[in-house]
Amino acid sequence: MLTEPSFFDGSLEHLRAVRSVVRLPVLCKDFVVTPYQVFEAADAGADAVLLIVAALAPGQLRALHTLGESLGLAALVEVHDERELDVAMEAGASILGVNSRNLRTLEVDLAVARRLASRLPAGAVRVAESGLRTPEDLTELSALGYDAFLVGERFMAAADPGAALRELRAAGGRGER
Numbered sequence: 001m002l003t004e005p006s007f008f009d010g011s012l013e014h015l016r017a018v019r020s021v022v023r024l025p026v027l028c029k030d031f032v033v034t035p036y037q038v039f040e041a042a043d044a045g046a047d048a049v050l051l052i053v054a055a056l057a058p059g060q061l062r063a064l065h066t067l068g069e070s071l072g073l074a075a076l077v078e079v080h081d082e083r084e085l086d087v088a089m090e091a092g093a094s095i096l097g098v099n100s101r102n103l104r105t106l107e108v109d110l111a112v113a114r115r116l117a118s119r120l121p122a123g124a125v126r127v128a129e130s131g132l133r134t135p136e137d138l139t140e141l142s143a144l145g146y147d148a149f150l151v152g153e154r155f156m157a158a159a160d161p162g163a164a165l166r167e168l169r170a171a172g173g174r175g176e177r
Contacts, residue, residue, distance in 0.1 A: 019045030
């Protein structure tokens with residue numbers, strides 16, 4: 001659930017509203033850079049927080065990751081390249097998101113997810129993020145070892161987000177991926 005207000009028009013109230021009607025895990029998707037935001041996410045009912053390596057110093061990442069765990073929150077640790085992946089693994093990340101969107105240009109290149117797939121450690125939950133538009137994208141990335149997918153823009157642009165979700169979930173006959 002997007003909670004970042006300035007760029008994405010999100011809010012913690014949106015997260016609370018979603019939490020009140022679903023039993024599925026809820027991710028607080030924001031630019032989390034302070035301990036206070038981790039506490040806010042937990043208070044709002046999040047099950048996980050997004051920690052973006054590019055936005056954090058290694059010590060900050062470790063501290064926020066540890067704080068989240070102490071509050072019962074999982075941390076989806078997002079990387080964009082090999083160096084960031086090394087930092088995430090050193091911080092103890094067990095849920096690794098590979099974002100194919102360049103944060104500086106906002107361009108998306110799924111080659112990033114393809115390139116980093118073989119470097120993701122066994123035992124980690126591997127999440128492909130951004131630029132996932134077709135069932136074929138999910139099928140290909142599943143074959144490369146990704147366990148989960150973070151999809152947003154595809155649904156926001158769809159006339160029928162429910163139909164778009166059903167189409168992606170049916171990717172490769174995997175249904176519940």
